Amino acid sequence: MDMDEVLGKFDAQVRRDAVPEAGGRVDRVGGVVRHVGGWTGVLWSGLDEEGADAAIAGELGWLASAEGRGREYEWKLYAHDRPADLGERLARAGFTAEEPETLMVAEVAALDKELRTPEGVRLEVVTGTEGVEVLTRVHEAAFGRSAASLREQLLDQVARSPESIRMVVAAAGDEPVSAARMEIYPGTEFAGLWGGGTVPRWRGRGIYRALIAHRARTAEELGVRYLQVDAAETSRPILERLGFAALSVTTPYLKQG
Template sequence: MDRDEVLAEFDRQMRREAVSDDLGARMERTERLVRQVGGTAHTWAGVLWSGLDDGTADEAIAAQTAWLAGPEGRGREFEWKLYSHDRPADLGDRLRRAGFVPDPTETLMIAEVAALPTEVRLPDGVRLEPVTDAAGVDLVAAVHERAFGASAARLRDRLLDQLAQTADGSLTMTVAMAGDEPVCAARMEITPGTDFAGLWGGGTVEEWRGRGIYRALVAHRAALAAARGIRYLQVDATDDSRPILQRLGFAALSTTTPYLIQG
C-alpha cells in the first residue's frame, strides 16, 4: 500500500468530496472549506476538510463562529475535524484562540481489506448479534457508556436516525453478547461511490477486555467489507486500539483531533 497515495485518496474521497451522513443535513463547499450543517440538533455539524494557509485560516475560523452565532448554529455543537497534515501548521492553536476545545487526538489508520484477517474468534459464551432496531441501538449505547464513561444520548439519537435512513446496508452495527449482557459494540459505515468504509465504536466493557473481542469485531467487519467490494477500511484509533490494529495490518497515516465549540 502506497501510504501517500492512499492518504491523498482519503482526503479527496472522504473529506473534499464528502457526502452528508444525514438526509436532513447538507454539505457546503467553498474553494478552501467543506462543512456539514443542517439536520436535527443531534446531527453532526462541522468542518471535514480545509485547504488554508497563513493568510486565510483566521478568516475561515471566524466564518464558522459567525455561523454558530446565527439562527441555524445557535445551540449546536460544532466540530472542526483537524488532521495533523492539514495546513497551516498552527491551525490547532488558531482554533483554540477562537474558543474551540480539543478532544483527545486519535490516529488515522487505514488497511487494504484484502490483506486483513476475516476469521472471527470469540471467547466461549460470547456471540455476535446484528443491530437492526431501536432495542439493538440501546445495547450499543449501553456498551458505549460503560466502555468510554461518557453519555451516549446524542450517539443513540444519531444512530436511530441513520438506521432509519440506510436501507442499502451502508450502515452495519454489531453487538457482542455474553448471555444477556452486551460487552462490546461496533459499526461500519460504507460511503457509496468511494473506496472506503469506516470502522467506528469498537468499545469493550472493562471486565471483558483482553479476550480478543475487539479483534473479532474487526475481522467480522472486514469480512462484511470484503463481501461488499470495499477496498480500504479506515479507523480513528485510540491509544488502546492502535497496537491491536497495527498487528492486524493497519497503517498509521496521520492523526486527527476533534476541535469542539458550542453555538
C-alpha cells in the same frame, strides 16, 4: 499499500468531496467543507496562512447564525492540514481541543477475516432502533460516559439511511459485552470502523479483534476497499498487529453554537 496515495484518496473521497448523510448537506465556502446534519462541523479545509483566520471567522459567524445556534460543532483537524498552526488558531478563536486520535487504514483484502471469539461469546448483527439501544448501552458501560448524543445521531441515521450503517454486538449469554459499528461512505472506496468498546471484565480476550474481523468480512461483501479507524492509544497497537497503518493524527476541535 502506498500510504501517501491512500491518504490522498482519503482526503479527496471522504473529506473534500464528501457526500452528505441522509437529511444533511455539505457546504463548501471559502476553502472549507462543512457538513450540516446529525454530525455538524468541518470535514476538510484547503487554507493558507493568509486566509485561515478569515475562514475560521466565517465558521464562527455561521455557528452564531440562526441555523448554527445550539448545535454541537466540530472542526476535525488532521496533522497534515495547513497552515501548520491551524490548531493554535482554532484554540485562539475559542475552540476546545479533545484528545487526538491516529488515523489508521488497512486494505480489506489484506486483513485476517477469520472469526475467533472467546468461549461462550457470540457475535450478533443488530439493526434498527433496538440495535441502537443495545449498542449505546454497551457504549456507556464500556466507556463510562453518556451516549445520549450518539444515541440520537444513530436513531436518526437508521431512520433515514439504514443502509449506511452496520452494527454488531458481542454477547456472553444474554449479556451484551461489546459492540461496534461500521459506517459506509457512499461513492468512496472507504468505510469507517467506530466503537469497539468492551465492558471492563471482558477486555483482553480477543473480542475487539473478532469485531474487526466481522466488519472486515462485511466490508469485503460490500466491495469496500479500505477500512478507516480513528484509533485511541489503547486501540492503536492492536490495529497495527492486525495490519492497519497510521496515516495521520486527527484532533477534534469543539465549539457549542
